[in-house]
Amino acid sequence: MRPVDLTRRTLLTGLGAAALVPVAGLARSVASAPGGSGSRASFDPIPAAPPGPGVFDPTTPDWDDHDPAPFDPFTGNLHGVDSSTITIDLPQLRYEGNWNPRPGAMRVLARELRLRTRLEPALEPGEVAADADALFSTPFLYVAGEGELPPLPPGGEEALRRFIDLGGLILFDAADGGTDPGFVRDVKALLQRIAPASEVAPVGRDHVLYRSFYLVDAPMGRTRTHDHVLGVQDEGRLRALVMRNDLGGALAETNDGLPAYPCTPGGNVQREWAVRFGVNVLLYATCTDYKADRAHVETLLRSRRWR
């Protein structure tokens, strides 16, 4: 692709090379108001068929008689339209044992995703058993635990194997934060059984997971014991992630909205980085390696050089 002059877009967005923003729509919506000159006339109009009975003529008044677009320039959304948003669930696996050591963690992540991105997670993430058909209601699964991961019910491992084979992504989160290897050990054993052809290995720092939305240096959670996340990859696709720094612990909140657990050693700054990593995981889950596309890499490199 040829280099692009960003000047015009920069002016339109007013925010520099920061984001894919709908502010441009503001400029357009003003310019293309009735009687305005926003419509570009530099292109030849598409030839219309001669009017006549039964002949389609897109320029006839009745064809132009469409609803006006009630666009809100301040939010980028439409007024008065029930858009019946497509929401995505962030379900958590329910199993015999301590399956939910950080209650509400996914609810907080869902909220942060809504606030920070265009993703629309469900307000209340679901819970799902490994042997239920509901496991396949969404190709993302959050599995938390502490101390150990007990055996799944009959058919559970087979269902998880099919889940990742069909393209699902499982995020395992060890609530011990690196102090007890039991859960991670059991998770590795489970992954070897359901994905025997792949190994659990560190996800390299150059992986798109670290830049799918935020530029993140390390997968922080309630702790920062480990500076990398483990993963199972197949044909370049992450099928499972093993987070050992207690991501859920950094996300979880008390009923009054305060952090449920202190983040050590970085405090709230570390908590923010944990949230950002969680956002990245979900953006990777929905966009895969989108940020590894050449256009993005080149633009990012250009912006870094400029800085």
Added chain:
Amino acid sequence: MSERISLAAGYVPDPLLVSVLACALILAVGEGLTAFRRRRPGVPRRIAAGLLALRLLALASLLAVAFELTLRIEQVTASGRRLVVLVDRSASMALPDAPDEDTAPTTRHARAITAWQDGADARVGWRDDGLVVDVRGFHLHSQPFTGALADTLEGQSDGAGSDLARALSELTQPEPDRAPLAGVVVISDGLVAADAATEGRLDTVAASLGVPITTLFVGAPFIRDASVAEVRAGEFAFVENVTEFEATIVAHGLAGAATEVQLRRNGEVVATERLRLPADGLPAVVRFEVAPDRVGQFVYEIAVPPQPGEATSANNTRAFVVKVLRDKVRVLHVAGRPDWDVRALRTLLRRDPNVELLSYYILRGLDDITREDDTAPLSLIPFPTDELFEEELGSFDLVILHNFDAVPHQVEQYLDNIARYVEEGGALVLIGGDLAFTDLGYGLPELAGLLPVDTRRRSPLEHGAVRPILTEAGRRHPITAWLSAAHEGWSQLPPLDDHNPLPLNPRGDRIGATSLLVHPDGADEEGRERPILAVAEPGRGRIMVLATGSTWRLGFAPDLPLIDGARPYDLLWLGAVRWLLRDDTSGRLTLETDRPRYLVGETVELLATTWSASYAPEPGIAVDWALRPLATMNPSQAPAPDGAAPKPLLEGQWTTDGLGRARHTLEALEVGAYVAWARRELAAGDGTGLAEPNLDPDVDAMGQHEVRRVFIVEPPGRELSRVDADPGLARLARLAEATGGEALVAIEGDTLPRRIALREPEDGRNGLRVDARRDVPLWNGWMALLLLLASFGGEWLLRRRQGEV
């Protein structure tokens, strides 16, 4: 007939052993002679002579055994020598040329006939000398002339080559029953070696023949001709990419004449280049740069229009087959929001190595930005609308707007661009969702008129499980035909989560708007069909609208059925992409030839394969087929005067076997370009039946179930690519000089000589023909052993009786 007797050795020992044997023999003979001359007193002379005779007999017997001597008795008769006359019958001999520009041209063949008739007296003299005159014609191979043909040299000179080296090498084969070769006469224009390798081979073969070669050159220096001597072109090209074809034009007698060299594709002129024809024999290179605008297999030709007074127009055209391939398919995938549907489609497209995917997903809205920490390091980039939808739009083969709200992202103003892109051959997919059809971004007349659905009113997403119904058109359409193969239709597939209730475009007839999948609840309150999947073909482009953002369900379900081993999601989208890109492999029928070029006389193999809706081999399918010349290379294949295409040369119907294949072998095709066409039976009940075969080689004119392949049958070698006889004069003179023959030139008045150069007789065997042979072994019978024992034993006994031992 007489008898000739000779000894032949069956075994010859090593030289060392032979030396030892010779020494022993000399000693034995010497000792015997000495004993004979200095015999003791009292020994009678006859006894001494007997001893010497026995010694010699013993040695002879020993030699016969040691060398396995055989007595050879042959019956031989005297025979004359042979003179072979090789007459060039290649097509270049039919070219008219002349000693100068002012003299009327004569064909070289006519000159050869004249010279042959003028040499009639000489030929009688050759026979009087006992020569056997063997007249043979040669082009790609040689064959004897008999009867009147040998006397007159009449007949056609139309051979596709001039392989004099091969004709001479055939004379080196041993022919015991024939008179020995004594000389060769070559009557030719000398254009018998196309390159240095052939020239070298000719010299080698001539030298190995070992006889004088007399040459009679029948060409002339002035000829008027223009030819496409050479073409350089690849077998493949990529659509929309510039590829270069290069031709070397050689002319004689036309220096300075202006002409236009043409590049034709399937008979249609696609480019011309002005050319002033160069001086005699000088090459002029003409280059064509073309960017094929569609994929397929095409016959290209580079042609020089016939010139006034030209010796032949058969060499004015060179044809070649080029397969135009799609380069990496460039796909632009724009999504208004990341979700599982975006993930699924991106994963599928990324998996295909032939897809160059450019994605732009809107990852956050303005409200997200206002809340964001300004210092947060983000990986986001601007949405380059100008670049994508104005500058680069034409470079994409497929544009996918995936649940994309055009208005807030300023894309609305580019919709006329997108509409034009489609009309000019682009492919567009609109995928529904909660953003796509809610802001009326696609309701502007410029684009809405091209869509198969009515987008003039908002269509908010409706949640609720939907199992679409396959329409009759959907059963046949390559995007959804796999669903009709899955006998239970959608009932066995996961339901979709939601849909946008878009009605069919009420004026979609002119763009071929067709519903392939519709909502199971039937028409809306206004009685309009509610398509879930609809397609249209406005202008030269194709559009697909999918009024749901949940097809990812077809690839992710607990009990997902696989159809022919593939996920329904893959079948749906791969079929869609193939159809949108007009991929000829998306057809339910393929037709292949084993090669794109054949030499005349070679068989052509056609292989048709039928595929099921899910692209598995489909047996037992009737396939209509036809073969038609492209009417470009061969004048005899020209279209009818009224412009109608000639009737097919061959046609018929195949039925595919258990593997979905049908083969056919074509034989005895003339030189020319051909198009093979095939069409599988249409689905029953479509009401159309089989139409007349459409042999238009334009691939875009083919229907989904029709395919075509072009191929060329060409002459072996390029006989008429070289017409100037001057090199032939030098070549024949050199050949004669190298072999001890005489170089004659017809236009200088030379005639066949009475005394032709011949090889001198070598030995007594020269001129003898062996009619019978009998070998009598002297060494391996009981007689040889008895003789050996008797001679050695007799000498020993006789010497003992004389008191010498």
